[in-house]
Amino acid sequence: MSSLKAIIFDLDGTLVDSARDLRDAVNVLLAEEGLRQIDLDEVKSMIGDGAAKLVERAVSATGGDLSRLLELVARFLPIYEANAARHTEAYPGVVETLSSLRGLGLPLAVVTNKPYTATIDILEALGLRAYFDAVVGGDTLPERKPHPAPILAALKHLGVAPEAALMVGDNYHDVRAARAAGVRAFAVTYGYSHKPHAELGADRLINTMSELLPIVANAAAV
Numbered sequence: 001m002s003s004l005k006a007i008i009f010d011l012d013g014t015l016v017d018s019a020r021d022l023r024d025a026v027n028v029l030l031a032e033e034g035l036r037q038i039d040l041d042e043v044k045s046m047i048g049d050g051a052a053k054l055v056e057r058a059v060s061a062t063g064g065d066l067s068r069l070l071e072l073v074a075r076f077l078p079i080y081e082a083n084a085a086r087h088t089e090a091y092p093g094v095v096e097t098l099s100s101l102r103g104l105g106l107p108l109a110v111v112t113n114k115p116y117t118a119t120i121d122i123l124e125a126l127g128l129r130a131y132f133d134a135v136v137g138g139d140t141l142p143e144r145k146p147h148p149a150p151i152l153a154a155l156k157h158l159g160v161a162p163e164a165a166l167m168v169g170d171n172y173h174d175v176r177a178a179r180a181a182g183v184r185a186f187a188v189t190y191g192y193s194h195k196p197h198a199e200l201g202a203d204r205l206i207n208t209m210s211e212l213l214p215i216v217a218n219a220a221a222v
């Protein structure tokens with residue numbers, strides 16, 4: 001890989017497994033609405049396009065009233081934010097890899113479709129906040145992934161050109177946003193991808209975050 005000056009990470013399904021806390025918050029809302037509860041596999045198939053899309057998919061799957069979606073999303077956010085880091089944990093190899101990448105002097109960023117407040121809460125609760133020079137949430141800009149704007153905003157903050165950056169994500173929106181921004185894209189083979197990982201169009205697939213370091217170490221040194 002040619003010269004690498006920064007790495008941008010997706011959050012949900014890439015750095016952290018947040019499915020249980022998202023499921024629990026969705027289920028509080030569904031219970032208030034008298035709708036059935038959803039399980040972990042269902043919520044994983046709904047994560048990836050931000051909080052509003054998650055609520056829309058959950059309400060739709062359980063037969064709720066989508067005409068009240070805005071109100072339901074507004075009620076979901078404080079429910080989720082109150083307990084966003086209860087069961088959420090970093091995937092294996094994440095902490096060690098972030099620490100080593102910082103040791104190489106690489107600027108790191110998070111670009112997620114999750115709302116910014118919950119993103120910061122999770123990063124702080126897991127001791128990850130200090131690794132990142134830029135954090136862009138799903139509500140930071142008018143656009144979110146797969147639009148390239150959040151990635152470009154993070155890179156502008158870091159002062160790094162797109163061609164010198166790498167995006168690591170778990171979902172189609174990460175690869176599409178990276179491509180649109182002119183950034184290389186890796187995909188992890190865990191997480192909440194809505195289609196087979198091999199079909200995401202990533203430049204490379206990695207099975208655990210620990211595989212990232214040896215790949216980028218050489219490129220970062222060039």
Ligand SMILES: O=C(O)COP(=O)(O)O
Pocket residue numbers: 010011012013046047048049050051054111112113114115145171
């Ligand atoms: O909140 C979501 O739906 C997904 O967030 P992500 O972009 O970190 O995967």
Ligand SMILES: [Mg+2]
Pocket residue numbers: 010011012013014048169170171191
């Ligand atoms: Mg993700």
